[in-house]
Each structure stands twice: as C-alpha cells, then as structure tokens.
Amino acid sequence: MIARKLIVAAAAAAVLLTAGAASAADKIRVGVLKFGTVNWEMDVIKAHGLDAKHGFELELAEVANNEATKIGLQGGDMDVIVSDWLWVTRQRASGDDLTFVPFSSAVGALMVPADSGAATLADLKGKRIGVAGGPLDKNWLMIQAVAKKDFGIDLAKDAEPQYGAPPLLSEKFEQGELDAVLSFWNFSAKLEAKGYKRLITGEEAATALGAGGNNAPIGYVFHDKFAAEHEAAMKGFVAASREAKEIMKTSDEEWVRLTPQVRPANDAELAVLRDRFREGIPTASLEQEIDNARRVFKLMAELGGADLVGDSTELTDGTYWPGQASAM
Incomplete structure (x- = not known):
C-alpha cells in the first residue's frame, strides 16, 4: 500500500514537473517598439485572452528601435519580432534560419x-x-x-x-x-x-510595375529552430494574431478601447488609422504571398541590386514559415 502511494505521488510530481516545463516552453517573447503599431494587435491578444485560448503565454519586450529588435532576436532575448521578408530572405541566404509570417500589407x-x-x-x-x-x-x-x-x-x-x-x-x-x-x-x-x-x-x-498583389512586406520573424521546438505555441500565436485582426477588422468599439495605445490626435485621426490598418490586414493565401514575394524580389533586385537584396538572385526557400498554413 505504501509502495503504491509512493508510485502515485511520484507520478503526480512528474505530471506537475512536465506541466511546469510545458508552461515555460509555451511562453513567446515578442520584441516590439514602445509606440509601434504592432502593439495594437498585441494589446487585443492580451485583452481578449487569445494567448491563453490558443495555448501560449504572450510576453512583450519593449525596445527603442527596429535594430534593437533584430539584435534581441539574434541574441536569444526575444523569440519573435516584426521585420520585412526581404531582410529574412537575405539572412537565410547567408545561412541563418529566420522565417516569416505576414503581419500587414499596409505600405507607405x-x-x-x-x-x-x-x-x-x-x-x-x-x-x-x-x-x-x-x-x-x-x-x-x-x-x-x-x-x-x-x-x-x-x-x-x-x-x-x-x-x-x-x-x-x-x-x-x-x-x-x-x-x-x-x-x-x-x-x-x-x-x-x-x-x-x-x-x-x-x-x-x-x-x-507588375509586382503587386497585396503582398505583406512586414511580418512576424522567428527562427526555424524555435518554431520546431515550440510548434504548437507558434501555431497558436499565428491563430491568435488572425483572431485579433478579425476583431480589429469588425469592431469599431475595439478601436475606441485601443485609443490609449494608438494615441490619435483626435477622432478623425483614429478613424483613418483604423481604416488604413484594416486595409493592410493580409488576405492572400500562403501560396499567393510567396508568389507575390518572388515577383517583388525580382523587381527589387533589378531596382536596388546587391545593396538591397544581397547576393541572392531569387527568394530564398523557407523565407515563409510553412507551419502557418495549418494554424487555426
């Protein structure tokens, strides 16, 4: 009887340890600019508990500029940042394992x-x-x-x-x-x-110029290795992002709630920022995004040369994370 109790206690302890390890593994640290537009979506995820709903814990790391996010990602202090796919494909061509999930097609x-x-x-x-x-x-x-x-x-x-x-x-x-x-x-x-x-x-x-198609130039960037080790959490993150965008697309009230984050000068500015954000919500399939990116990359290589695209002649395989296609 005593031996059975010890076995049950040990099994319970193992379950607790496993749960603790899973909880720690499911934390996703996202690097953001203090007043950047990515914060708006992150706020929606947190406010609606979408991280918990989709099986991960969202943690934000605020930095002063975009270069600091890249340093944080490459140094292991952040798991996910927002950057452009052109940088990702250049890094992959140089041997890095960065990959990309579209965030917005809004452009200047x-x-x-x-x-x-x-x-x-x-x-x-x-x-x-x-x-x-x-x-x-x-x-x-x-x-x-x-x-x-x-x-x-x-x-x-x-x-x-x-x-x-x-x-x-x-x-x-x-x-x-x-x-x-x-x-x-x-x-x-x-x-x-x-x-x-x-x-x-x-x-x-x-x-x-023949390279359009609603391509999202900026998106979430992370390492293949991290995604492989935390696949369920990363798919949950993508799903939470999509759900947050749907809320932001359909609810004007949500934008009123977001006013402290958006910091508009007045209601008119809030309305334009809201509408332009909504226009930038990606609608293309993964296959369409990749096809559009290939055409844009070819154009960028012609216009900017190696100074812009590096030594690559085409979009590097793996630039877009394949796991996003099956994220619910």
Whole structure:
C-alpha cells in the first residue's frame, strides 16, 4: 500500500514537473517598439485572452528601435519580432534560419498638400520630396521606377529628395519645407487625417510595375529552430494574431478601447488609422504571398541590386514559415 502511494505521488510530481516545463516552453517573447503599431494587435491578444485560448503565454519586450529588435532576436532575448521578408530572405541566404509570417500589407504613400497642383509623378519634377527609409527604401525605388517608365523622369536627379526620420519629415512637410513626403503607412495616415492627399501608394507602384498583389512586406520573424521546438505555441500565436485582426477588422468599439495605445490626435485621426490598418490586414493565401514575394524580389533586385537584396538572385526557400498554413 505504501509502495503504491509512493508510485502515485511520484507520478503526480512528474505530471506537475512536465506541466511546469510545458508552461515555460509555451511562453513567446515578442520584441516590439514602445509606440509601434504592432502593439495594437498585441494589446487585443492580451485583452481578449487569445494567448491563453490558443495555448501560449504572450510576453512583450519593449525596445527603442527596429535594430534593437533584430539584435534581441539574434541574441536569444526575444523569440519573435516584426521585420520585412526581404531582410529574412537575405539572412537565410547567408545561412541563418529566420522565417516569416505576414503581419500587414499596409505600405507607405507619397503625400502632397490638398491644394497641390501635382496630379501625377511628372508634376514632382524639381520639387522637394521627403523620403523615410533612405535611398534604398523599397517604395521609393518603385515610385522612381514608375516615374521613369510612365513619364521619363528620374526623381532622384530631377527632383530634390531629402531623407530622414518619419516624424521629422512630417513636421517639415506640414511647415511647407517639403512639397511631398513618402513615409510609413501610419505617418501617411496621420497626414491624411489632416487633409493631405495620397498621390501614389507603394502598393499602386508595385502593381504598375507588375509586382503587386497585396503582398505583406512586414511580418512576424522567428527562427526555424524555435518554431520546431515550440510548434504548437507558434501555431497558436499565428491563430491568435488572425483572431485579433478579425476583431480589429469588425469592431469599431475595439478601436475606441485601443485609443490609449494608438494615441490619435483626435477622432478623425483614429478613424483613418483604423481604416488604413484594416486595409493592410493580409488576405492572400500562403501560396499567393510567396508568389507575390518572388515577383517583388525580382523587381527589387533589378531596382536596388546587391545593396538591397544581397547576393541572392531569387527568394530564398523557407523565407515563409510553412507551419502557418495549418494554424487555426
């Protein structure tokens, strides 16, 4: 009898130890910018208990900039970050095992004042254009290519591009020091809420060049090794992300709740940010995303060369995590 009790106690202890190990293994540490748009989705996941529902524990690690998230991921301090698939495919080509799950297809837009006489890219000849992301920004490269193809002008030479951080460029634009500004989607949305208009978006430029298709340029990035060791948790994370997006897509009340996270200047700005976020929710299948990425990569290789895409000639196999296809 005593021996039986000892066996039962030992079995119970083993179950507890196993449960504890599983709990620790199911924690997913996501690196986020303190005021980044990814926080909005993370907040929805936490507020609705979607991490617990899908079998993992969400933990956020706030950092100051995107480079810090990459360092955190590669140093093992974070399990998941948000970056672009172009960086992922370059890293894989160099031997790293990073992989990607689409987060958003929202891209930047080239904004001009509401009363601007600019109707096409040809009208920007000789104008001062603010560009966030630097000379090799993907949207900037594509917009330049459209300007050359459709109007025979080289915006890098025929206009006056000025590179800088999005907040600074927005400020200079609003003060009239720039005639147009190409910025990230959320900064463009804030300008739109103030009455500025979109001349062309990155997606429209890609479509004009034959590489469109609602490709999501940014997404969740993690190591294959981590996904293999925590497959159920990672599939749960993808499922929670999709469910959070569905809530954000269908519930205006949720965006009111998110106001402290979004920090809009007013209700009009909140509405534009909400609508542009919703437009960026990925709708393509995994196969479509990969096909679109292959076409965009080919275009980027032509426009930016090795400085942008590295030594690769095509999208590296495994850039997109196959496990996402079966995540519920």
